[in-house]
Amino acid sequence: MEHEPGNESSMTPDERDKGSDEHEPAVPEGLEDHPDLRKPPIRAGRRERPEKED
């Protein structure tokens, strides 16, 4: 594999991201780990062009 998603650093989106989380309300204290309220971190990065394209 060329990369291991989630294991690269400094590949997070920059401030241009319009992110859907922008207007989320703050998580109440003590509920940061509640599955309904917490937001899993996102990572992204470049990958090589696939060898075969449709």
Added chain:
Amino acid sequence: MPSLRIDGLRTVNQGGQDATLFDPFSDAISLTMDVTASADLLALNMASFTAYFQIFDPRLHTVVVNHVWGSTFNWGQWFWISAGNNWGPPSAYETASRWGLNWSANSIFGFRGMIKASYIPPAPPGSGWSAVDAFDVSPFRWFRLKEVFSL
């Protein structure tokens, strides 16, 4: 014609492996999509995408996780995006438990990705986001949780 495609899905554990069996309390599950966007899509003004990381419970026939994230195309035509901590520390791993899954009656789940593109037309001035006929919905990537439970 602009296009946006999910080339594949992976469920990556804390070892960076594309795994299909996870301990629900200790193994990280990072939901990962490999995406291809066409050059003419990236050429549109403020071309952006919205991605949906979904986990499907086949017993309930219901999407039980729907994590949404949007961004401009910062990584060119070929890129990956992932949701969930699999890099540590272990206390921060996105485990099945932390994803909020309930594996008491069913231990097999499906990861599905959806992605759609938007842009801002240059005219008339002040135009808002517009939909592009460029989107994709992946097949399910099935994975299983070990049947272990806390007291």
